[in-house]
Amino acid sequence: MTTKTVLITGTSSGIGLAAAVGAAxxxxxxxxxxxxxxxxxxxLEAARAxxxxDKVQVRRLDVTEATSVADCVAEVVAEHGRLDAVVNNAGAGFAGTVEQQGMGPVRAAMEVNYFGVVELTLAALPHLRASGGRLITVTSVGGVVGQPFNEAYCAAKFAVEGFMESLAPVAASVGVRVAVVEPGAVTSEFVTNQQIDVPAMVEAAGPYGGALQAYVERTMKSYGADxxxxxxxxxEPVVALLDASEVPFRVQTSDWAREFxxxxxxxxxxxxxxxxxxxxLR
Structure with a gap:
């Protein structure tokens, strides 16, 4: 049997790293x-452990660069002869409110969390159609429920969910299954990578300081062990979808996420x- 090939973005840490090892x-x-x-x-250390x-191959791909996306997909197909699944996982968090942050973070959030997903989807679909493959996108509970001080991030994730929900029946008509995976609170480098100085952020929030402090305290509790x-x-649900006989469109990763x-x-x-x-369509 020919080994199936999956391309996963954002694998240096967190869910992407775990999904890459799990898929292998x-x-x-x-x-x-x-x-x-x-x-x-x-x-690579996790894969060795x-x-x-031998089943994990690292490649450069920046989802915000169209040429990087197109070149990476073309190289994978040229080398392996096929592409059976894509996991859109790369993303970045943005915390703050638009009045104080301006348009920059909004555009940046859309670029990496939304347009990057669309760019890779565009490049991969012809090959997924040829293989009858799967397109899996890691979104967030923030793609369903808008959250205070996360306007830019949630807007991008809402956009991803709308895009994929609209694409799913079209893709299914040519044999490609589409799913979104919605994690809740995940203890990973995703939060650390935002490098937020909370006291400084609260102090700079002016009239929003009290609300921001309350939001931060509530959010920190959501990263508890329970x-x-x-x-x-x-x-785990991401990896399971690669081989599942039935592929639901939307999957939450925990009871907490489902309740949320x-x-x-x-x-x-x-x-x-x-x-x-x-x-x-029928």
């Missing part, structure tokens, strides 16, 4: 991409919407 353990040839391949040490170093997941736990989005979503797995919109 599941037997997939895993092309683990990141903006800076020099940061691959943690991934799991006994799957509510947050490890990156490995959050990556439940007030907003009566259709937790997206099947009701997909049944309706998919029927428009």
């Amino acid at each position: 353990r599941a037997g997939w040839h895993t092309v683990a991409t990141m903006r800076e391949p020099g940061r691959a040490d943690a991934l 799991a006994g799957v170093a 509510t947050s997941q490890t990156s490995e736990e959050a990556a 989005v439940a007030p907003k979503l009566a259709d937790l797995d997206g099947s009701a919407v997909q049944t309706v919109t998919g029927g428009w």
Whole structure:
């Protein structure tokens, strides 16, 4: 049997790293991409420890650069002859409120969290169509429920969910399954990488200082042992979708995440919407 190939973005840490190792353990040839391949040490060490170093290949891919995306996909297909799955995982958090931050963070959040996803999807779809493959995108509970002081980030994740929900029935008509995975609080470098100086941020928030302090205190509690997941736990549903016989459109990664989005979503797995919109194409 030909080994299937999956391309995963944002694999230097967190969910992306765990998903890359998990996919390799599941037997997939895993092309683990990141903006800076020099940061691959943690991934490669984890792959060695799991006994799957031979199934993990690191490549550079910056989702905000169209040429980087196109070149990477072309190289993978040229080398392996196929592309069976893509996991859009690369992303960045942005905390703050628009009145004080201005348009810069909003545009930056959309560039990496939304346009980067669209760019890779565009490049990969012809190959996924050829293989009858899968397109999996890690979004967030913040793609369902808008959260204070996360306008830019949530707007981008909302956009991703709308894009994928619209694309899913179209892709299904040509044999490509589309899913979004919604983690809740995950203890990983994603939060650390935002490098937020909370006291300074609260002090600079002016009239929003009290609300920001309350939000930060509530958010920190959500990263406790009883509510947050490890990156490995959050990556498990991503890996499972690669080989699942049934692929729901929407998957939450924990009971906490399901409870968080439940007030907003009566259709937790997206099947009701997909049944309706998919029927428009038959």
